[in-house]
Amino acid sequence: MTEKERNEYEQLKEVPVDSQQIRAGRILDMRVDRVQVYNGSLATRELVRHLGAVCIAPVTKDGRIVLERQYRYPVDRVLTELPAGKLDFKDEDPLEAAKRELREETGFRASDWVFLGDFYPAAAYSDEHIRMYLARGLVKGERDLDPDENINVFTLPLAEAVDAVMRAEIPDAKTQLAILKAAEYLKREKRRDGE
């Protein structure tokens, strides 16, 4: 943090005065905290705590991206998503988690990994933190799904995936974001290599 950012943080930060665990779940730690806000008054913060996750944009050497179709209960829809998954434990190496999830869900192993950046999907009420990776040098092997996972894998030219994002046909946030970032990364890499 710069000194300016430190001052801003000190000015805006909220200090917990009470934290109540509503439910210790398998995936979500549901909490309601009381906090003191910048002007000294008290406020309630409803939130969930989450181990964090990884999301992989696997691109084949002929420029196709590997996607999945997966049912998501909270929205009662089958969504087009990139391979992704939770960390197995706090502070797990996210790259190791990405390698595992890619192999388990799609069967692919990749020889070339690029960090595409991270994000908070819902910072207003969740501390979930997702890291994105571009995976290239793909070699196909066997899948290894969890017993309650049912995932259909397919591929699409990356340019078509970008068009689908622009037409709002891919409603999953991490998938939209990693497709756009992977496409922009590859465009910048090509431009750089062409110079």
Added chain:
Amino acid sequence: MTEKERNEYEQLKEVPVDSQQIRAGRILDMRVDRVQVYNGSLATRELVRHLGAVCIAPVTKDGRIVLERQYRYPVDRVLTELPAGKLDFKDEDPLEAAKRELREETGFRASDWVFLGDFYPAAAYSDEHIRMYLARGLVKGERDLDPDENINVFTLPLAEAVDAVMRAEIPDAKTQLAILKAAEYLKREKRRDGE
């Protein structure tokens, strides 16, 4: 839904057999549901229900994007974000909500609104649904913040915002996504108009 999508949905869908409200919050409805999965076995789904939200990418006529710095308690950080906010009630017209949030948080009114698509920020455990808008034709007026809101507004050339997203300096998901989509939309619009 196409017939193929309907068949896929019928094959993959999970059917709730029990739904328990853990807490009816002001922002989050925290729930734990029991569901029957595709192979007939039972599974637990921890989730939060949310009214939905809007996110606005306001771009000035000299190509600058309007951003905010806001503290987010769950991640204990000040984040760079686009103007955004929850719907006031279920089925509120999202465009009306976007106009309200833009005015309240930044003071700007916009004459030109383009729908940039929607997304689920965390479909694995939240039904939150966010609609994104590009707002142009900006006219500055007075802000109208909620008493517990403390938001610093600033602007940045859109191209610099895209570079900041690519350098992973903007960790908020909706902000990354709407910046990349707004930039891609404007590029395609320019190309179309140039033809």
